Amino acid sequence: MIFKMLLKRLECFSLSILLVLTPILHAEETSEYSFMSFFEEDERVTLLVKDTFVDLYTGPGYGFPRQYSAKSGESLEIIRRRTSWYRVVTDTGVEGWVEEDQLAGLTLLNGRGEDFQKAVLDDFHNARFEMSMFAGGLSDDTQYNVRLGYKLTEFLEAEAMYGQAFSDFSDTRFYSIGLQAKPIRGNRWEPYFGLSTGTLDNDPNDTVIGGESTSDDITMAQIGLRFYLTRNFVLRAEYGRMLLHVDDDRRDELDLLSFGIGAFF
Secondary structure, eight states, X not given: XXXXXXHHHHHHHHHHHHHHHHHHHHHTHHHHOGGXXXXXXXXXXXXXXXXXXXXXXXXXXXXXXXXXXXXXXOEEEEEEEEXXXXXXXXTTSOEEEEEHHHHHTSEEOSSOOOOHHHHHHHHHHHOSEEEEEEEEEETTEEEEEXXXXXXXXXXXXXXXXXXXXXXXXXXXXXXXXXXXXXXXXXXXXXXXXXXXXXXXXXXXXXXXXXXXXXXXXXXXEEEEEEEEEETTEEEEEEEEEEEEEEETTEXXXXXXXXXXXXXXX
């Protein structure tokens, strides 16, 4: 239930952000998407259909009519891309749009010696933006947080986080910004570690007698794992050790455990 709720909210959140980011992403489309280099006139990808049918649609989405089904033995040449859909032309001259997951299992014919699934995963490793929603625990309290990441270099990403934690005695809000290093680029897995700094605000509930609101600086060390799920979605798991700077002589430690789902662009 929580997973479905997070996915639904993430889709709405992603759509809103996309309306803002679309002009930026479109302006840099040819340099930021790994598949764009495959679509040059002299090195287009050609794939062979084997042991299955591949449906071609009139537009980039399942809402468009299906116009043709490529059969075993036919080849598909990729012409262009729009999000996770690819415009292809068959060896008989039929053009249409195919969803990314259908292409990932086909055989590469153009002699590049690369597996197409590896090329699909390049978008996961090279995505510029990522938005994520998490649920988990802040020590003994339940917490939720949302994040926005921006890729700085091949192995370095900046990420901002806003979260809330709830207990019987107080409500907590925490904000942070930090850097994540990704030293290993595997197949569908991508481990990372990070450092971040921010603020934690704590407001006692009305039932707490004499309680006072506090706002303290925090620093946090994190270790986590991304797993490519499908299309533009990833699963994430992360553990963070949060150091709370209460005053010059006092430091409290909190454990931040988060599991969530993200969308990359």
